[in-house]
Amino acid sequence: MNNAPLTPSPGRLEPWGAQARDGGVNFVVFAAHARALQLCLFDEQGAEERRYRLHGPTADGLWHGFVPGLAPGQLYGLRAHGPWAPAEGHRYNAHKLLLDPAAQEIVGSFSWRPEHHGYVLGQDPDTAFEASDNAAWALKARVPAPMPALRPAQHKPRIAAAERVLYExxxxxxxxxxxxxxxxxxxxxxxxxxxxxxxxxxxxxxxxxxxxxxxxxxxxxxxxxxxxxxxxxxxxxxxxxxxxxxxxxxxxxxxxxxxxxxxxxxxxxxxxxxxxxxxxxxxxxxxxxxxxxxxxxxxxxxxxxxxxxxxxxxxxxxxxxxxxxxxxxxxxxxxxxxxxxxxxxxxxxxxxxxxxxxxxxxxxxxxxxxxxxxxxxxxxxxxxxxxxxxxxxxxxxxxxxxxxxxxxxxxxxxxxxxxxxxxxxxxxxxxxxxxxxxxxxxxxxxxxxxxxxxxxxxxxxxxxxxxxxxxxxxxxxxxERKHNHANGENNRDGRDNEVCANFGVEGPSADPAVLAxxxxxxxxxxxxxxxxxxxxxxxxxxxxxxxxxxxxxxxxxxxxxxxxxxxxxxxxxxxxxxxxxxxxxxxxxxxxxxQPLLRPGAFSEIVRRWEGLVYGDDTPLLCHLHRAGEAAGAAPLLIAFNRSAEVLPLALPPGRWQVLLCSEPPDLTPPPATAGAPLPPRGLRVLQRLP
Incomplete structure (x- = not known):
């Protein structure tokens, strides 16, 4: 390879990275403090073929160039020339092949090697400049082919904010x-x-x-x-x-x-x-x-x-x-x-x-x-x-x-x-x-x-x-405590104050009461x-x-x-x-x-009235919901919470009430929702007043 860099035409200042167009490829990279930026082309076996000196930097710190004759599939990397001045924040080292930050396709199998460091590994990182070339092991960018058009935007789902339920x-x-x-x-x-x-x-x-x-x-x-x-x-x-x-x-x-x-x-x-x-x-x-x-x-x-x-x-x-x-x-x-x-x-x-x-x-x-x-x-x-x-x-x-x-x-x-x-x-x-x-x-x-x-x-x-x-x-x-030893950090990693409980047995249990x-x-x-x-x-x-x-x-x-x-x-x-x-x-x-009452689109949309805020676990905590501007008895919902381990009496307001949901496990039949009906332990219930 002839290391004397060729000079491409200036090309365009956008988009970032490499774009195949007009019978060649346009390149744009940001490196404001670099004194020179080289585009290095590689064959499919990873051998460097030639280099180009990109134009720049612009007032915005961009380097750019257009190379005619290049096509999608071309492998490339970058070498930046500039000051080695760690105290000023500069660590330029042109011996290191750099990946284009905007690469849309990346090839190679990365492994951690000393050659990837700009200093001699194990020595002072601010003074021990490292001059070996890492190109043989560096990841390389590949010029992408233009992708087929996506389906029209109208085929994307349009989820209303109040309807959205995420799943990580x-x-x-x-x-x-x-x-x-x-x-x-x-x-x-x-x-x-x-x-x-x-x-x-x-x-x-x-x-x-x-x-x-x-x-x-x-x-x-x-x-x-x-x-x-x-x-x-x-x-x-x-x-x-x-x-x-x-x-x-x-x-x-x-x-x-x-x-x-x-x-x-x-x-x-x-x-x-x-x-x-x-x-x-x-x-x-x-x-x-x-x-x-x-x-x-x-x-x-x-x-x-x-x-x-x-x-x-x-x-x-x-x-x-x-x-x-x-x-x-x-x-x-x-x-x-x-x-x-x-x-x-x-x-x-x-x-x-x-x-x-x-x-x-x-x-x-x-x-x-x-x-x-x-x-x-x-x-x-x-x-x-x-x-x-x-x-x-x-x-x-x-x-x-x-x-x-x-x-x-x-x-x-x-x-x-x-x-x-x-x-x-x-x-x-x-x-x-x-x-x-x-x-x-x-x-x-x-x-x-x-x-x-x-x-x-x-x-x-x-x-x-x-x-x-x-x-x-x-x-x-x-x-009730983290078990992170498999992570190799002697259980020091992960949150120590996470809210958790084991209900009597740490980890797996065969006790039916614990499992229930x-x-x-x-x-x-x-x-x-x-x-x-x-x-x-x-x-x-x-x-x-x-x-x-x-x-x-x-x-x-x-x-x-x-x-x-x-x-x-x-x-x-x-x-x-x-x-x-x-x-x-x-x-x-x-x-x-x-139930729109459960997913208000604004804080002023739903009235929520709570009962039992000042009491202890021997009474239910109740949340009444109805739309703003409507009478409380129009078609309200009632959510009753019982975090205690005991069954609690649930005194319902006057009227006929229908159970919409009970958090009881399915093998337990919810009791009828009548005045004075019990509220199951460690659970909640959603009820709706019938007209």
Whole structure:
């Protein structure tokens, strides 16, 4: 190869990455502080063929060039020339081949090698410059072919905010042990669109799948043997689906096609697809980390840097992407548009989303340019936006502070609901009846009153009981301490203060009384979730009693611990229990759909009057519901809660009442709903006054 770089024509300044057009390929890369940027072309065997010096940087820090004669399928990487000045935040090292941040197709098998570091591994990362070439082992981008057009936008489901029910699920974990999905499909995108999966989603009555990360991610370098980053919160390729979940992982184009086919099949069943996205950090880590892409292009622009030139760690993962820089914002918007326009998804759940709103001075800004751009972007202005509303930086807990259009994970609902039914204190103290009622009513003080001009609805709060980073619902009622030894960190990882209870036996039990109590509480919890005001989110697998055996941080468990435990077809009793719990969730979602009083679109729409807020567990807690402006007796609902272990008398108001739902397990017949009818222990009941 002749290392003397060729000079391409300037080409166009958009879009990001590589685009085949006009008989060649156009390239656009951001690297504001680079002194030169080389485009390196490789053959299919990974041998470098030639180099081009891109034009730039523009005033916006972009490098660009058009190479005629190139075609889709061309492999390429980048080499950035610039200062090695770690104290100033610059770690340029042209010996390192860099991945295009906007790569839509990524090829190669990554392994952690010393050559990927810009310094001599094991020595001072600020002084021991490392001059070996890593190209033989580096991941490479491949120029994508234009993808066929998506189905017309009118074929996308249109879910009203008050109707939405989320289901958080891992693509692989859902199907890896599913007995109704063919073995050759298990663990893949295609499996999530299999008729058995679609039928299950319809039985549950959910509207929206919230997929754990599917962007191209790397494993951490120091994981014990047999463990991987199963959850995928370590993104390197923000335009590229991971091949891990594909039937054809060696063919990036086929991976893209399989992902799009999955989305299309889910849409055809009226289901939305939301992606969990991780724009807060990358796998390059702190100053001890490798030089794979962003760091080598322009560490000081891509990442937030402290006064010593090192990355700030507001993500608790080593580095933090710099949303105070307009090109980082532009890159993220381009990535989001790609997933909506090209891959067909309906929205995003943003991991550690407080990072996205941190301005130049580091504080959180509800009027941040990124938030404003989302509202005006013609592609993204209707996408569903869900925040994990915190990060690990200063004043990072921002629940209730995101702009009006956003939904937010509501951890206070989780703690209040779990603490109430499990009789356990939360990090905020004991759960009073008043606290429980406020969370059940939609947390008006958080979403209506904190920023009144936004006029946020109860749906702004995403209510949940159990999600990926914690106990499963079944484990919440079976363990009182975490059991994370399999993660290789001596049980130090995972939350220590998670609300949980074992009801007398730690872990599995054969005691019928213990099992009956656990089942009652699980049913009461999920009923509370789906009857409360807000946007409910179910944890994938909780409907079938999925367990992680007390592991509340199974991020590295790509094995039966992390996969959904579906009932063994040969175990009739387990299958019947799972089917009954799944049916119960479907019944709850059907009731939610049928009764507008259970899903208010505004805080002023429904009147909720509580009885028993000041009493103890020897009396029921009652919630009366009717529409604003209507007489209380017009057609009200009554929800009666009994968290005690005793049967309580339920004195109904005058009139005829019909039981719409009882959380009792199905093998127990609910008593008639007459005045003075007993209220079952550890359960709730929904009743409606008859005309």
């Amino acid at each position: 699920v891992h693509v692989k974990g859902f199907s890896q042990q599913h007995p109704g999905i063919p073995p050759e499909l298990r663990g893949t995108y295609a499996a999530l669109a299999h008729p058995a999966a679609l039928a299950h989603f319809k039985r549950l009555g959910i509207t929206t799948l919230s997929l754990l990360p599917v962007h191209y991610a790397l494993n951490e370098p120091m994981l014990p043997p047999g463990l991987v980053n199963y959850w995928g919160y370590n993104t390197l390729g923000f335009f590229c689906p991971t091949p891990r979940y594909s039937r054809t992982p060696q063919d990036p184009a086929a991976v893209n096609a399989e992902f799009r086919a999955m989305v299309d099949a889910l849409h055809a069943q009226g289901l939305e697809v939301v992606l969990d996205v991780v724009y807060n950090h990358t796998p390059e880590g702190n100053h001890f980390g490798p030089t794979l892409s962003f760091r080598g292009l322009d560490q000081r622009s891509w990442y937030r840097i402290d006064g010593t030139g090192r990355p700030l760690n507001w993500s608790a993962c080593g580095n933090t992407l710099n949303f105070a820089h307009p090109q980082v914002v532009a890159f993220t918007l381009a990535s989001l548009r790609h997933w909506v326009q090209v891959m067909g998804v309906d929205g995003f759940r943003f991991d550690l989303a407080a990072v996205l709103g941190r301005g130049t001075e580091g504080g959180f800004d509800r009027d941040h340019p990124f938030f404003q751009a989302l509202d005006t972007d013609p592609v993204l202005k209707e996408a569903l936006l869900i925040a994990e509303p915190w990060d690990a930086g200063p004043q990072g807990y921002r629940v209730g502070d995101f702009p009006g259009r956003w939904l937010e994970w509501h951890d206070r609902f989780r703690d209040a609901a779990n603490g109430y039914w499990l009789h356990k204190p939360t990090p905020h103290g004991e759960v009073s009846r008043t606290e429980f009622a406020a969370r059940f009513d939609g947390s008006a003080e958080t979403y209506r009153d904190r920023h009144p001009a936004q006029q946020r609805a109860p749906q702004a709060g995403v209510n949940y009981l159990a999600v990926h980073d914690g106990y499963t619902l079944a484990d919440l009622v079976a363990y 109590t656990r089942l009652r509480v699980r049913r009461a919890l999920v009923a509370t979730l789906l009857l409360a005001a807000g946007t409910p989110m179910l944890g994938g697998g909780d409907e079938v009693g999925n367990t992680q055996h007390g592991n509340n941080n199974a991020w590295s468990q790509d094995n039966p611990t992390g996969w959904i435990t579906w009932p063994d077809p040969a175990d009739a009793a387990a299958g019947a229990e799972a089917a009954a719990f799944t049916a119960f969730i479907g019944e709850l979602n059907a009731l939610r759909h049928q």
